[in-house]
Amino acid sequence: MKATGKVFKYGDNVDTDVIIPARYLNLSEASQLAKYCMIDLDPTFVQRVAPGDIMVAGTNFGCGSSREHAPMAIKAAGISCVIAPTFARIFYRNAINMGLPILECAEAAAAVADGDTVEVDFETGAIVDRTTGKTFQALPFPPFIRKIMEADGLVGYIRSKGAGSHG
Amino acid sequence: MAMTMTQKILARHAGLDKVVPGQLIEASLDLVLGNDITTPPALDVFAATGVQKVFDKEKVVIVPDHFTPNKDIQSAEQAKKIRLFSRAQGLVNYYEQGEMEMGIEHVVLPENGLVAPGDVIIGADSHTCTYGALGAFATGVGSTDMACGMATGTAWFRVPSAIRFELVGKPSRWVTGKDVILYIIGKIGVDGALYKSMEFTGPGVAELSMEERLTMANMAIEAGGKNGIFPVDEKTLAYLEKYAPKRLTAGNFRITRADDDAEYEETHTIDLSKVPLILSFPHLPSNAKALGTFPEIAIDQVVIGSCTNGRISDMRVARSILKGRKVAKGVRCIVIPGSQKVYLQCVREGIAEDLVEAGAVFSAPTCGPCLGGHMGILASGERCVSTTNRNFVGRMGHVKSEVYLAGVPVAAASAVAGHIAGPDEIGAEGEA
Numbered sequence: 001m002k003a004t005g006k007v008f009k010y011g012d013n014v015d016t017d018v019i020i021p022a023r024y025l026n027l028s029e030a031s032q033l034a035k036y037c038m039i040d041l042d043p044t045f046v047q048r049v050a051p052g053d054i055m056v057a058g059t060n061f062g063c064g065s066s067r068e069h070a071p072m073a074i075k076a077a078g079i080s081c082v083i084a085p086t087f088a089r090i091f092y093r094n095a096i097n098m099g100l101p102i103l104e105c106a107e108a109a110a111a112v113a114d115g116d117t118v119e120v121d122f123e124t125g126a127i128v129d130r131t132t133g134k135t136f137q138a139l140p141f142p143p144f145i146r147k148i149m150e151a152d153g154l155v156g157y158i159r160s161k162g163a164g165s166h167g
Numbered sequence: 168m169a170m171t172m173t174q175k176i177l178a179r180h181a182g183l184d185k186v187v188p189g190q191l192i193e194a195s196l197d198l199v200l201g202n203d204i205t206t207p208p209a210l211d212v213f214a215a216t217g218v219q220k221v222f223d224k225e226k227v228v229i230v231p232d233h234f235t236p237n238k239d240i241q242s243a244e245q246a247k248k249i250r251l252f253s254r255a256q257g258l259v260n261y262y263e264q265g266e267m268e269m270g271i272e273h274v275v276l277p278e279n280g281l282v283a284p285g286d287v288i289i290g291a292d293s294h295t296c297t298y299g300a301l302g303a304f305a306t307g308v309g310s311t312d313m314a315c316g317m318a319t320g321t322a323w324f325r326v327p328s329a330i331r332f333e334l335v336g337k338p339s340r341w342v343t344g345k346d347v348i349l350y351i352i353g354k355i356g357v358d359g360a361l362y363k364s365m366e367f368t369g370p371g372v373a374e375l376s377m378e379e380r381l382t383m384a385n386m387a388i389e390a391g392g393k394n395g396i397f398p399v400d401e402k403t404l405a406y407l408e409k410y411a412p413k414r415l416t417a418g419n420f421r422i423t424r425a426d427d428d429a430e431y432e433e434t435h436t437i438d439l440s441k442v443p444l445i446l447s448f449p450h451l452p453s454n455a456k457a458l459g460t461f462p463e464i465a466i467d468q469v470v471i472g473s474c475t476n477g478r479i480s481d482m483r484v485a486r487s488i489l490k491g492r493k494v495a496k497g498v499r500c501i502v503i504p505g506s507q508k509v510y511l512q513c514v515r516e517g518i519a520e521d522l523v524e525a526g527a528v529f530s531a532p533t534c535g536p537c538l539g540g541h542m543g544i545l546a547s548g549e550r551c552v553s554t555t556n557r558n559f560v561g562r563m564g565h566v567k568s569e570v571y572l573a574g575v576p577v578a579a580a581s582a583v584a585g586h587i588a589g590p591d592e593i594g595a596e597g598e599a
Contacts, residue, residue, distance in 0.1 A: 013357055013358070013451060015557075015559045015560075017538070017539075017557070017559045017560070017561060017562050018559065018560055018561060021539065021561055022204075022233075022538040022539045022540055022562075023539060023540075025204045025233075025234075025540075026234060026238075026239060026241035026242045026245060027241065028207040028208045028211075028245065040560055040561040040566050041560070059358055060357060060358035060361065060391060063357060063358065063391065064293065064388075064557060064559060065292075065293050065538070065557075066205065066291060066292055066293040066295075066307040066308060066309050067204065067205065067309070068205065068208055068291075068309035068310040068311060069204075069208065071309075072208070086358065086361060088358070088361070088391060089361065089362050089391065089393055090293055090307050090308060090309060090388075093308060093309060093312060094308075094309035094310075094311065094312075097309060097311035097312060097315075098309070098311050142191060142325075144191040144323070145191075148323075153311065154311050154312070154315050155212055155215045155216055155311065155314070155315065158216055158315050158318065158319060159216065159217060
């Protein structure tokens, strides 16, 4: 699976409060949340983003609140993938669990510029900056996490294991 | 290989003799928690799992505390959705506003005897790490993990490595666990413990009350930590005797000690006697500055409360500073007890009366202003000294508002002074 899109670039410690502020957390549908994605950091993001676009950020992306509304909003806004050197651990889990591709790659996060066109291969972790021609290699996921992603998230993984026996 | 406290607890819950950092395991859960914000999406995911009933109706706890009492129609609809689910599932530990067990989730779970040493707990709230104060492994997760935890009673974890904080000495007057954890976050940064455990050890632990330990473990997430954890000592057992007598007498808990030769990625020695009164400046909890090292900063609001500092000892300290004084003209001082039990105790001890006479707002328990929900939202340009846990851009309101994190003594003294101040500046005596 591959994605190609225009890059929206942000700094270090992008927290889930700016990704989706609490004043919108009385909503829980992804399409509703997407309307306010990044509003406190980049108020015009929603108007500018196109399906397939890519978010590139600094360290500790998604820190703070555990709200899964944050990866939900990013995914529903059309973002195909987030690239950062490190992710806050709850955001990391949430993104995997609900099927938002994320890639850890410090080199790409440093070199790719806002507005560049980037191509990402989720299978191999290869990242190509089409604007500059530079290539990067993201860290591969451990096999267990790949299994969850192949099952289209944690729910699919649990269903595949036949957890329905509690019913 | 020797194990840390966290690794031992995780190994036991995964049915393994040992685990190593980086290992992926599936662990059984003693408690699964959600609130009124994170539970609604979790219910959609739970439905998608195809599971009809939660794994244990006594071990799934839902606390509608963030936007309650319901702040608007949409919040009311979300609260209704989880209320109906909780009833249909027969959840034993679902609480409604006003019930004696109700309040802010991380205040009420220990208070209601639902947490004990050795437990593995996940909560769809990042401050679930609070329960590490009792020697449990507790960590925040999202709504999908909560849903799958409710369905299966298990969760996957990557076994964390650890950073050890060797606490020595005794805190100075007015310095609390809040100052200690803000100091530590200032030292290691907001991602200083990313993916790792923060294990607090050393003789200094005995100098910290259980409520201070709850405050410190609560903020492990603000250093990026997977969990924060304290060893179990006499104070822990006395706390259990008071709040979890059933589990204590039934022996339904497990004291875990780190191996003497357990490996830590780093060890920091923290001399508690050298920790000053700390404020974390906007807009990161790691922007820690010692009181007295910056020019006067005027304020508009003070918030005392939250899952970090909403316990009875916090209320008593607030009273010791505000009693007989007045909140400065032009400042709103909002005090929010963390639970109905804390609220009632404040009434019984006359704390409520003293705070109201001082000119403070005394509110029903809620997370409210901490996350910019309701009950104290800031306008553009306004500044607040708050005993809460985050000071991100827009956290308590307008993107151009500012939150300064502090302990209760500084927050209460600042309310009186009208600018950021310590208790000494306003002549507070307090308990020596």
